[in-house]
Amino acid sequence: GPGLGQQSEDKVRALIQRWPKPMVIGADGLNALTSDVGLLEVAAGPRLLTPHPGEMKRLLKGDAVARGGVFNDHASRVEIVRGFTERYPVTLLLKGARTIIGERGCPPAYNATGNAGMATGGMGDVLTGLCAGLVGQGLSLFDAARFGVWLHGRAADLCVSRGGESEQSLLPTDLYGQFGAVFREVRTGG
Numbered sequence: 152g153p154g155l156g157q158q159s160e161d162k163v164r165a166l167i168q169r170w171p172k173p174m175v176i177g178a179d180g181l182n183a184l185t186s187d188v189g190l191l192e193v194a195a196g197p198r199l200l201t202p203h204p205g206e207m208k209r210l211l212k213g214d215a216v217a218r219g220g221v222f223n224d225h226a227s228r229v230e231i232v233r234g235f236t237e238r239y240p241v242t243l244l245l246k247g248a249r250t251i252i253g254e255r256g257c258p259p260a261y262n263a264t265g266n267a268g269m270a271t272g273g274m275g276d277v278l279t280g281l282c283a284g285l286v287g288q289g290l291s292l293f294d295a296a297r298f299g300v301w302l303h304g305r306a307a308d309l310c311v312s313r314g315g316e317s318e319q320s321l322l323p324t325d326l327y328g329q330f331g332a333v334f335r336e337v338r339t340g341g
Contacts, residue, residue: 157182169195173286175295177201177279185213191239199242199292201279207231207245229259242292244282244300246275252296260297264304266311268321277323278303305333 163183167176168190174197176184181202184191188210191198202210211231226234228245232253236243242254250262281303285295306329310316313332316325335341 159183160186164190167191167194167198171195173197173199173292175199175201175279175283175286175292177275178206181206181210185209188213188239191241194240197240197242197292199244199282199286199296201244201246201275201282201296203246203275204228207235211235229253232259242296244278244296246278246300250300250304252293252300254293257293260293262297262300262304264301265307266304266318266321268311268316268318269304269307271321271323273323274303274307274326277326302330302333302337305336306330309333 157179159179160183163180164187167174167180167184174194176198177200181200184200200210228247228251232243232245232251235241236253236255240255242252245251245253248265248267250265252260252262278299282295282299285299286292290298303326306326307321309329309332310321310325311318314325314329316322
C-alpha cells in the first residue's frame with residue numbers, strides 16, 4: 152500500500168479480493184478498502200491490515216455494520232480489534248501506543264516496545280515492509296504481525312537508548328541501523 156496513491160484503488164481492491172496468497176495491507180491499500188470493506192469477507196487469501204487509529208476509523212466508516220452502532224465512539228481499542236476480527240477473517244494490527252494485534256480465535260496480543268518518536272510519517276511503511284518480509288519467510292500473518300511490531304518497536308528503542316537519536320529526532324530510516332542488533336538479540340536470547 153505505501154505510495155500507491157488513489158489512482159490505483161480499483162486495481163488494489165481487485166488484488167485484495169483475488170490474490171490467493173497472504174497479503175499485508177497498509178497505507179494506500181487501506182485507503183482503497185474504505186469504500187468496500189466488505190470485500191474482506193470474500194478475499195481469496197489471508198490478509199493482515201496495519202492501520203493507525205485514523206485509518207481504522209475510516210475503515211469502520213466504510214462498514215455498514217459499524218455505522219449501525221457495533222463500533223461506537225466509546226469502544227476501546229481492544230473492543231475494536233475483537234469486533235473487527237470477528238466480523239472479518241483478517242489479522243488486524245492496530246497501531247498506536249501499545250499496538251494491539253488480533254485475529255479470530257486468538258487472544259489479542261499487545262506490544263510493549265516502541266516510543267513516542269515513532270509517531271512520524273513513514274514509520275508505518277517500515278512496519279508494513281517488515282511484516283511482509285516475515286510473511287515471505289513463512290510466518291503466519293498473526294505471528295508476523297506480533298514479531299514484526301516487536302522488532303520495529305525494539306529497533307526504535309535502541310535508536311534512542313544506544314543509537315544517539317532522541318524521540319524528537321527519530322526518523323523511519325534510523326531503524327534500519329538497529330535491525331541487525333535486534334535480530335542478534337533474538338538469536339542469542341539477549
